[in-house]
Amino acid sequence: EVQLVESGGGLVQPGGSLRLSCAASGFTFSTAAMSWVRQAPGKALDWVSTISSDGSRTYYAASVKGRFTISRDNAKNTLYLQLNSLKTEDTAMYKCKQGQSYGQGTQVTVSS
Numbered sequence: 001e002v003q004l005v006e007s008g009g010g011l012v013q014p015g016g017s018l019r020l021s022c023a024a025s026g027f028t029f030s031t032a033a034m035s036w037v038r039q040a041p042g043k044a045l046d047w048v049s050t051i052s053s054d055g056s057r058t059y060y061a062a063s064v065k066g067r068f069t070i071s072r073d074n075a076k077n078t079l080y081l082q083l084n085s086l087k088t089e090d091t092a093m094y095k096c097k098q099g100q101s102y103g104q105g106t107q108v109t110v111s112s
Contacts, residue, residue: 002026004096004103011109016086020106022079022096030054030074036081037102038092048094049081064090086110 008020020036036048049070050059058070069082079096086108093105 002098002101004098004101006094006096006103006106009094009106009108011111012086013112014086014088014110016110018083018086018108020081020083020094020108022081022103024077024079024096024098027098029072029077032098034072034079035097036070036079036094037097038090038094038108039105040089040092043092045095046092051079083108 003025005023006020008018010018012018031053033050033052035050037045038048039045046061048061048064049068051070051072055072060068067085071080072078081094083090088110091108091110093107095102095105
């Protein structure tokens with residue numbers, strides 16, 4: 001059974017930073033592309049970023065490119081998302097995704 005457990009969210013001021021983590025289990029992490037998605041209140045789920053299984057290729061939504069960095073540690077079965085230069089519009093529940101499986105999410109709130 002695929003399990004994805006996110007952590008690292010919180011309340012941060014505009015311009016601040018956070019690092020999200022996603023601990024994965026129940027599948028062969030090192031062979032799986034992984035993604036981050038987010039959902040703001042009352043809005044649809046939005047794709048944020050994807051990383052290839054070996055970490056050599058990364059892809060970003062235009063709204064976060066240059067501010068967010070996706071990475072992974074295959075030895076630790078963990079996916080990361082570094083969020084820098086945060087904006088109020090980045091406020092959302094952030095979830096990691098593998099195939100059609102999602103974690104429960106971690107809340108990021110950007111507010112002064």
